[in-house]
Amino acid sequence: MREDTIAAIATAAGEGGIGIVRISGENALDILKKIFEPASKSIKNRMLSYGHIINPENGKIIDEVMSVYMKGPHSYTAEDVVEIQCHGSSVSLRKILELALKNGARLAERGEFTKRAFLNGRLDLSQAEAVIDLIKAKTDRTFDVAMNQLEGIFSDRIRKIRENLVDILVNLTVNIDYPDEDIEEITYEKLEADIYSVERNIRKLLDTADTGRIIREGLRVSIVGKPNVGKSSLMNALIGQSRAIVTDIPGTTRDTIEESISIRNIPVVLTDTAGIHSTDDLIEQIGIEKSKEAFNNSDLVILMIDASSALEEEDFEIIRHTGDRRVIVLLNKQDKGSEVHKDEIHIKIPGAVVIESSVTQGDGISRLEDEIENMVYGGQVSQGENLLVTNVRHKNLLEEGKKCLEDALEMVRIREPLEFIEIDVNRCYEAMGEIIGETATSDIIDKVFERFCLGK
């Protein structure tokens, strides 16, 4: 039985140093070849191969990974399976998954790998019940989700988009099926304007996918500052327990430490970076590279400055690095002195929020939390109402819908027949329906008769 190719993150969220993205189906190997550059030139069946995940659109390296290709039927699902082992951070996993989806895979439903494994004869009968439980769990969950208020706003938007699509489809349908009736003929100009307007609304929703991610995965906050300025202490204070190693020796924090926490109910992924400074220590160099990467991916930067001594070249270098990022500056170690004045910082980073703190004494922490909350809900990082697209499946379907409308628009422009255009608009309508679980198709025909006076 030929099935489409599915992909998903196979490891549990938020755990483990290594994460796995699994792809199953007849295009698994093709997809791997598109996004993976092996160090050795070939990918062999059932052999681990080292290399990089590359975004084929821009050649950018996403992560350094090990991947394995298992030709069906000798695999978990008995289909061709690819597994990509990457760093366990959710960022890396998500990016690799998105690449796989962009390059031809469909996001797997809950339990779908297991279901395929069973249907293809890989699991024994005793496991069939477990498969059914998985499928059932999915149904139950769908019902819960409607309770969520943000989801409510999101579904309203999707419903609105569907209404607009129905209008277009009704007009197309009546024009195609009732050529003899006394009704207004649809023009390509109107069709183009109507489709474009829906496409724009889908695009707007997709733009919120990133802010939506903040709610799902957390606001990415990195703490930067020269060595021994108190970054680990701040992290510990925010976490409320000691996890990072804290010493007085500069450069002790050798790797980025990622921690998922909640600040005023906002999920935050906090990254404590190794001091960004030049060093000969190889391990520390790796740490510094990682810091820079985490820094580049962050939504918000907390820049720590030692207020007890005057600004140094190293501080200036870090300030230059922040670029146009949103920054909160902590003038730390107020208990030891205040050599650095707020105004100095305002001149260097206009618009930055500056807080005087003494982290080890617990001063300034709650002010910092206030500011983070303000930024998220006050519309600086993102606007609350826009936190809509929180789910890769939704994002995917929106992308698919957008693509359909783009294809439809292209056909409108070259004046292809209406029934071809209808197919793409209809597919978009279905995709939007899949997002909110409404898949009835008779509503278009109902609307045709509701709106138009037709018949003998």
Next chain:
Amino acid sequence: MENIFMDKYDIIVVGAGHAGCEAALAAARMGKKTLMFSINLEAIAMMPCNPSIGGTGKGHLVREIDAMGGEMGINIDKTFLQSKMLNTAKGPAVHSLRAQADKNRYHVEMKKTIETTANLDMKQGEVVELIVEEGRVKGVITKTNTRYDAEAVILATGTFLGGKIFIGSSAFESGPNGLAPAKQLSDSLRKNGIMLRRFKTGTPARCLGSSLDYSKMQEQKGDEKTVPFSFMNDEIGENKVPCWLTYTNEETHKVIRENFHRSALFGGQIEGIGPRYCPSIEDKVNRFADKERHQLFIEPEGLDTDEMYIQGMSSSLPEDVQRDFYKTIPGLENLRIVRPAYAIEYDCIDPQDLKLNLESRKIENLFCAGQFNGSSGYEEAAAQGLMAGINAALKISGKKPLVLGRNEAYIGVLIDDLVTKGTNEPYRIMTSRAEYRLVLRQDNADLRLTEKGYEIGLASKERYERYLRKKENVEKESARLTETTFAPGEVNDFLKNHGTSPVQGRVSMAELLKRPQISYSDLAEIDNDSRPQLSYHEVTQLEVQIKYEGYIQKQLTQIERFRRLEDKALPQDMNYDCVEGLRIEAAQKLNQLRPESVGQASRISGVSPADINVLLVYLEKKRRSKN
């Protein structure tokens, strides 16, 4: 009273309308000794409503019926008055043929075919009782107490069954067009556990053409080049008569509005459900109050009569109101009505009580077709009649049923919609009901279906050979067009003359044909090679296949995916209550409707994608525990 045994047949068809005729012809042509009953033999293939065959979606059905070896296409080609290909401004998938029919000749020609078909008898008589023994149909009893035995019975009773006509406040039992209704059969069906319901339809008035002023109307001509319905015909001759277009106005609507209360429809006398796409004029004026005018077509009923059909103006208002509102219309001021408009209500079943082969779930070997199944339209009826005839013949031969998929034919869409989804109003086919419209075209119905028709012994050898020839000619010519290439210098003048851009490198004729500005006949100008003589059907096929190759290919891929669930059969004796993980609502629906495949199950309302996954797992489990 004692019934007198008269005769024994393989198959008995009750009703001789468009469904009954196709059913009887199909069964007889497949070698079954067949008897077709009609209350009146003058009602054979009668067209009690509009005098036309085809239209969007419906034209597709006629082509499919023809491709399988049915009669409707051939009969309308013999008797058409005017032919028109609709939707030509749109793409080939929705081009739809429609022909005005000479009603009387349509009836006469069909009757002649029935009379001359081997294995087929016809009989005037009213069937009043179904003989059912141990859940299986055994024959019928007529009003004159005669008994006919049969292995299978096909019900195609149309609007005759429990027929009741409404005109204003008067209501009376009647079949269509003033013919006698079938009054007793409904009771016999109910006694045998068949649930009936009431549907309604209507027809406008007929008037004399000599009383109309055509100078106030717009003439509607047929196509210059007429096109046959049947794949067996290459030429059908000229159009014979025009139709006429005119409009209602505020005055018309005023008369109607003032008399709403006198309509049977609003008076509450009619209990049946009418189709939304076929509203009466009072319904149109009521529901679309802001519409300033409604169009109507004046269509000839035949060459041997002056009667004209007023399309778009069906009504159940009293005769005086009919006269008054018709007369407000430009060109109709002096009209003389010869048959008033009426609404008609009739008994029909819920098609969800049928299997996909159109056999009743309740009574074995009882097949059903046409309006009796809740559809509307001559073409929809004929399509079901054909399939009921085929499947009755297959069943009593102990052969597998022939069920056309939604990906194979509009006939498949029609029957699957009726049986799987049911309908709350008389069902009409529309191209938008088909998921795979680009593949289910009227031009390729023979390529899709003739082989199937031939395999079951319905399509004739002659038809099959024509199909093979067409297929081969199209393939050969398609290959030649792909292989024959030109240098830019050889074609750029030609391209310029046809208003399309020149080429840089060598180009094949097939690539040129893909351009919207270039037709196959245009290519003759540059075609030096031995160009074959192709028929109309062949040229159309060639052009569509080449021009729309990309889109068609895309849809074929979708079909392949669709078929995965369609091909997974569900056992008919399954108890869905015992399937662990199925939601209660789904289990109830599945127990009631007993889908034949997982694909069909997925189209039942109330069955979710998760339920389908549970079914797949269950089936696999069962398969393995058997091994």
